[in-house]
Amino acid sequence: MDHFLWRILPLLALLSSFLYFYFQNSSKFSHSDCSLLPYNHYWITSKSIVTPRGVISGAVEVKEGNIVSIVKEEDWQGNSKRGHIIDYGEAVVMPGLIDVHAHLDDPGRAEWEGFPSGTKAAAAGGITMLIDMPLNNFPSTVSVETLRLKLEAAEKNIYVDVGFWGGLVPENAFNASSLEALLSAGVLGLKSFMCPSGINDFPMTNASHIKEGLSVLAKFRRPLLVHAEIQQDSENYLEDDANDPRHYSTYLKTRPPSWEEAAIRELLTLSKDTGIGGSAEGAHLHIVHLSDSGSSLQLLKQAKRSGDSVTVETCPHYLAFSAEEIEDGDTRFKCAPPIRNAANREALWKALLEGDIDMLSSDHSPTMPELKLLNEGNFLKAWGGISSLQFVLPVTWSYGQKYGVTLEQLALWWSERPAKLVGKDSKGAIEVGKHADIFVWEPNTDFDLNDDLPIYIKHPSISAYMGTKLSGKVLTTFVRGNLVYKEGKHASAACGSLILAK
């Protein structure tokens, strides 16, 4: 008998390891791994819940990942509700932020950020869905094959929901079947550059590429996002000693507002066709990261008035910082288009508050610290991109205090309008029937961005926000009812969903 056991032992070992791997890989993560909360059905209560019908005191009922009821406090009292209740007291319950513009650089440059760290940072910042840009990863996401690589890299590595933009580049712009295949495979829309992107396999497009892109997008009723800067001959910039590359003013001169204006002027000749009855009706033009609050903004206002299907975002760094404050050599602040002067920042706030700017996005665009050239401080050679993902909510809130920003405005800029842009009406608000994508925060709690703070972006040292103090501390984040983040702790498994267009 003993002899027999010894003989089958290797076989048993093989069989058990096979079964182990089979179940590991075939089973979805169990609920307890995906959520820090052991319930599928529960109530979130608070004195301040931000809904599209105003801020209410009451309760949100969550069941199997969806919001199934919302009860005001007066109707809740005396009603002995069943199930688990999480009471957040005075803390604010808001719809999860949707960041329509993030570069997570995965696959290919995951050492710059990557899906695991990027989505952990998102969760810790109250972001429940982000849309990943098609460039800075390698290869760029410009075809069905490269999208497949993206999906493989993201699967089981994301702590929040992640959707994808596809790239519109010269190589695919005149190839309608290739673009149609990419859109059919689920990208939420396309993204292109009108100036060099800084990434070799993501070349810039001209007006005829963009026109072609819009005509394909019209059939799918999806948006084109454009980095709107066109290089102009600059009279006021000469490479001489007066233009020290360590001075921010030198960099600022290399990318004047006229670059944004030229691009937007050209784009608006194309977006005319997106209006009702136009040849590209159904397509939509979205200008990313607007920095120029002058002529560019006026042109966009006019286009909207004439019925073009156009929206525009700006980013927290354009609302928080001004050129005057950026110190010599501090390349953490380098991005494109550049952060402009304080008067421009004021005008951006005004445009946002008046509805001329539709929404906000992070444009989180990290790199390796070496490429920021922090020691050399050369603004002309350093990587352009701001690292901010985890902090966009407290930045918007802290710098918005001066302008009387409300909780409802935050929800509009960061959730409702972004959900509309990406075509996901299951997201973007605390409303019955929507996904339970929710975060809870304390707007009045201040925190210092120093080494004691749990920070999840991969390279905190290159973030322009390090060393500052902000208000607005995120306590917990729920994605489709899973409690994915709670005060410095994430769920053990990455159970975010891949968001594809249908």
Ligand SMILES: NC(=O)NC(NC(N)=O)C(=O)[O-]
């Ligand atoms: N290759 C990039 O990530 N560029 C980004 N860089 C910025 N904004 O400085 C961008 O969105 O244009």
Ligand SMILES: [Zn+2]
């Ligand atoms: Zn850009």
Ligand SMILES: [Zn+2]
């Ligand atoms: Zn970007």
